[in-house]
Amino acid sequence: MNDPLLEIRNLQIDGESDEIWHEIIKGIDLHLDRGEVLGLIGESGAGKSTLGLAAMNFCRPGCRIREGSIRFDDQELTEQSELTLRKLRGVRIAYVAQSAAASFNPAHQLIDQFSEIPVVHGVKSRREAEKDAKDLYGRVLLPDPDGIGYRYPHQVSGGQLQRAMTAMALSCRPDLIIFDEPTTALDVTTQIEVLTTIRDIVREFNTAAIYISHDLAVVAQMADRIMVLRYGELVEEATTREMMSSPKMEYTKSLWAVRSFKKEAETVASAMSPVVKVDNVTAGYGSEDILKEVSFEIHRGQTVAIVGESGSGKSTAARVITGLLPPRLGDIQLNGKILPKSFKARNKEQLRHVQMIYQMADTALNPRQRIRNIIGRPLSFYLGLTGKQKEARIRELLSLIELEPDLYIDRFPDELSGGQKQRVSIARALAAEPEFIICDEVTSALDQLVAEGILRLLDRLQREFNLAYMFITHDLATVKAIADNVVVMLQGKIVEQGSKTEIFSPPHHDYTELLLSSVPEMDPDWLNELIAHREKHGVMSSTSIS
Amino acid sequence: MSSNDISPPKAQVNRPRRTRLQNAFREILKAPITAKFGMLVILTYGFVAIFAPFLTPYSETEIVGPEFDVWGNEFILGTDGLGRDMLTRLLFGARNTVGIAFITTLLAFVIGGIMGLLSAIYTGWFDQVASRVVDVLMAIPQLIFALMLLTIFGTSIPILIIVIATLDATRIFRVTRAVSLNVVVLDYFEAARLRGERIFWLCIREILPNITAPLLAEFGLRFCFVFLMIAALSFLGLGIQPPTADWGSMVRENAVLITYGDITPILPAIAIAILTLGVNFLVDWFLHKSSGLKDGH
Numbered sequence: 001m002n003d004p005l006l007e008i009r010n011l012q013i014d015g016e017s018d019e020i021w022h023e024i025i026k027g028i029d030l031h032l033d034r035g036e037v038l039g040l041i042g043e044s045g046a047g048k049s050t051l052g053l054a055a056m057n058f059c060r061p062g063c064r065i066r067e068g069s070i071r072f073d074d075q076e077l078t079e080q081s082e083l084t085l086r087k088l089r090g091v092r093i094a095y096v097a098q099s100a101a102a103s104f105n106p107a108h109q110l111i112d113q114f115s116e117i118p119v120v121h122g123v124k125s126r127r128e129a130e131k132d133a134k135d136l137y138g139r140v141l142l143p144d145p146d147g148i149g150y151r152y153p154h155q156v157s158g159g160q161l162q163r164a165m166t167a168m169a170l171s172c173r174p175d176l177i178i179f180d181e182p183t184t185a186l187d188v189t190t191q192i193e194v195l196t197t198i199r200d201i202v203r204e205f206n207t208a209a210i211y212i213s214h215d216l217a218v219v220a221q222m223a224d225r226i227m228v229l230r231y232g233e234l235v236e237e238a239t240t241r242e243m244m245s246s247p248k249m250e251y252t253k254s255l256w257a258v259r260s261f262k263k264e265a266e267t268v269a270s271a272m273s274p275v276v277k278v279d280n281v282t283a284g285y286g287s288e289d290i291l292k293e294v295s296f297e298i299h300r301g302q303t304v305a306i307v308g309e310s311g312s313g314k315s316t317a318a319r320v321i322t323g324l325l326p327p328r329l330g331d332i333q334l335n336g337k338i339l340p341k342s343f344k345a346r347n348k349e350q351l352r353h354v355q356m357i358y359q360m361a362d363t364a365l366n367p368r369q370r371i372r373n374i375i376g377r378p379l380s381f382y383l384g385l386t387g388k389q390k391e392a393r394i395r396e397l398l399s400l401i402e403l404e405p406d407l408y409i410d411r412f413p414d415e416l417s418g419g420q421k422q423r424v425s426i427a428r429a430l431a432a433e434p435e436f437i438i439c440d441e442v443t444s445a446l447d448q449l450v451a452e453g454i455l456r457l458l459d460r461l462q463r464e465f466n467l468a469y470m471f472i473t474h475d476l477a478t479v480k481a482i483a484d485n486v487v488v489m490l491q492g493k494i495v496e497q498g499s500k501t502e503i504f505s506p507p508h509h510d511y512t513e514l515l516l517s518s519v520p521e522m523d524p525d526w527l528n529e530l531i532a533h534r535e536k537h538g539v540m541s542s543t544s545i546s
Numbered sequence: 547m548s549s550n551d552i553s554p555p556k557a558q559v560n561r562p563r564r565t566r567l568q569n570a571f572r573e574i575l576k577a578p579i580t581a582k583f584g585m586l587v588i589l590t591y592g593f594v595a596i597f598a599p600f601l602t603p604y605s606e607t608e609i610v611g612p613e614f615d616v617w618g619n620e621f622i623l624g625t626d627g628l629g630r631d632m633l634t635r636l637l638f639g640a641r642n643t644v645g646i647a648f649i650t651t652l653l654a655f656v657i658g659g660i661m662g663l664l665s666a667i668y669t670g671w672f673d674q675v676a677s678r679v680v681d682v683l684m685a686i687p688q689l690i691f692a693l694m695l696l697t698i699f700g701t702s703i704p705i706l707i708i709v710i711a712t713l714d715a716t717r718i719f720r721v722t723r724a725v726s727l728n729v730v731v732l733d734y735f736e737a738a739r740l741r742g743e744r745i746f747w748l749c750i751r752e753i754l755p756n757i758t759a760p761l762l763a764e765f766g767l768r769f770c771f772v773f774l775m776i777a778a779l780s781f782l783g784l785g786i787q788p789p790t791a792d793w794g795s796m797v798r799e800n801a802v803l804i805t806y807g808d809i810t811p812i813l814p815a816i817a818i819a820i821l822t823l824g825v826n827f828l829v830d831w832f833l834h835k836s837s838g839l840k841d842g843h
Binding site for chain 2: 322323324343346348351354356358360363364365366367368369377378381382428432
């Protein structure tokens with residue numbers, strides 16, 4: 001029992017891009033005891049996932065293990081044949097992917113996919129596997145454990161799918177499970193449920209686990225020990241408590257400090273009429289209403305955060321304001337004048353003043369246009385700039401978003417990082433010289449450090465140009481950082497709205513309370529205390545409130 | 547960027563940028579042997595089609611010798627049933643058949659492409675009407691439909707081009723509409739629409755650059771089909787009319803020779819086969835590249 005379950009020594013992995021091999025993992029040592037949970041933390045590109053997959057001696061296409069040894073239970077994995085490895089994977093080492101929705105085969109029932117591995121590897125018969133599946137579905141707290149396995153992946157929610165995937169990983173009672181960002185794609189309230197399930201189940205079966213995440217607060221709940229990675233190198237390693245209380249390296253401290261960004265002062269709504277007024281709007285697709293009698297105002301220089309889980313109607317509100325989804329009832333006013341319901345009927349001036357920044361900068365920028373054209377188009381389209389004037393303005397905007405004009409002006413979006421793309425999106429919105437910008441989850445696809453940079457930029461621009469923002473997000477840390485006013489939405493209705501201080505100080509509405517308490521904190525005992533508290537008071541999910 | 551105290555890895559540091567031409571050249575060098583063969587074939591055919599009058603000793607319709615002369619010194623590939631030089635007609639055939647097929651495919655792409663783009667953008671009644679009309683046209687077997695239309699309207703070359711282009715545009719409409727629909731749902735397209743861009747800009751700047759790869763591949767395939775169709779129609783006597791040299795009708799005119807074990811009538815057919823093969827090889831490679839499937843991925 002004293003031998004480590006997994007021992008990786010001096011692992012070096014290369015990745016290929018454009019026929020040039022460069023190091024992704026630069027000589028990392030890792031050991032893991034039986035029943036231990038190890039947290040891997042780092043930004044995207046730090047090599048977390050690559051290292052996690054390497055624990056099975058698996059490399060993504062375009063990668064290769066150059067050097068190092070991977071010992072799992074006294075077997076040297078790098079010397080094993082593909083056949084031996086295949087018998088090991090899924091049976092003794094399992095993997096839970098980030099997006100359960102993308103990892104399940106949509107054409108098969110959950111239980112078929114559960115049974116496949118044990119049956120193929122000859123661990124269990126089909127009948128035993130199905131029985132086991134129902135047992136495990138119960139243990140991961142899925143509703144209707146006997147029946148849920150016969151559903152297809154699209155018939156269950158994201159959080160349930162992630163739990164079904166955890167159950168599936170346990171099907172052969174593996175010694176090691178690798179969790180690769182299992183809750184990143186989930187709402188905070190769902191995240192809690194999945195986290196609790198994973199932690200309990202790992203303890204119950206005494207399974208060792210590698211938990212990969214970029215969210216420190218989440219890892220703190222799950223792991224016994226934490227390794228911080230950056231650019232494929234180990235920055236720091238310590239037990240969770242030690243790491244939380246006294247991080248040693250500068251980089252680790254900066255990760256801890258990410259959530260420290262706060263807007264300087266709240267902007268109080270001016271007495272003047274609001275820039276945008278959403279007046280009693282009801283809207284939806286077909287006969288179903290997604291938004292129900294929603295009203296709020298946004299003033300100049302002010303940020304209003306719209307908060308809620310997925311499906312609460314946040315993005316629909318944005319679509320109504322932009323005119324993509326004409327409301328069934330109610331009006332949108334811009335500077336006191338009613339806007340035409342559909343964007344097709346709005347004039348250039350009205351369109352110019354409502355700009356939008358999207359969540360996925362990858363799809364928000366046309367991959368076949370250079371940055372020059374992406375930013376330049378609104379300039380010539382709305383403001384009629386041409387030639388030298390336009391060129392100068394593009395350069396000015398690039399400097400404004402802190403990108404060196406000479407370096408970036410002729411690039412394609414593919415040649416930028418995620419954060420840089422988001423900056424270009426911001427520049428495109430700014431180019432129109434709008435009064436109002438809708439930011440739809442602009443930071444949720446980004447690493448925390450990068451996201452903070454974007455928030456700082458948005459804040460600076462707001463002060464410089466007196467912009468009004470509508471900030472759609474499910475991340476309350478972001479709300480705390482940037483909002484002046486907060487609108488909390490649940491199932492298409494506004495649950496509560498008011499200034500940030502009002503919303504964030506008690507007494508809360510039940511749902512706001514649930515949202516607030518679900519945000520992971522940088523305290524290893526937070527999850528335990530929360531669960532204990534909630535069990536006592538009987539609040540568990542958002543559905544129980546509505 | 548924000549306060550990054552550790553420098554990023556070297557691979558992300560700017561490398562000197564390659565021009566598009568250099569990139570294209572590198573890609574061609576890396577192409578598999580089949581694709582290179584395809585390129586060679588197409589270039590050769592193109593060359594022959596353009597320079598046919600200079601490469602041939604006689605004119606296309608000139609009777610220069612006895613009927614059905616054998617392969618030999620005076621006429622390398624012999625003569626046909628009227629005593630016209632076979633080689634000359636074969637080379638001119640490249641010009642006629644390939645040229646007409648190319649123009650037809652181009653026209654089909656203009657019609658089908660525009661309709662497909664508009665259908666993807668105007669998803670309402672316009673799309674419904676266009677799609678149903680296309681369904682009806684596609685429900686009738688293409689060759690029989692073409693024969694019927696050509697019988698009605700006559701068999702001049704402009705009519706031939708218009709008829710085949712219209713029929714083939716239905717396929718291109720489907721492809722263009724499908725790939726455009728993938729672009730129309732993306733955020734940058736939405737952003738452009740919200741900006742208030744006109745339909746022309748949306749098509750030319752936002753959609754078209756992002757669907758060129760599948761459309762080019764489709765162009766290659768369609769070209770083959772059009773080409774085969776023209777050859778087939780000519781063989782049946784409703785395509786390119788004599789005395790214009792054309793591979794389809796040349797097979798028919800000389801078909802009697804097969805009875806005597808002479809392979810001359812097969813030559814135009816071989817010319818058709820090699821071009822089809824070459825184009826397909828090239829298109830395969832192109833599809834492979836545009837689908838993002840690289841080796842090992």
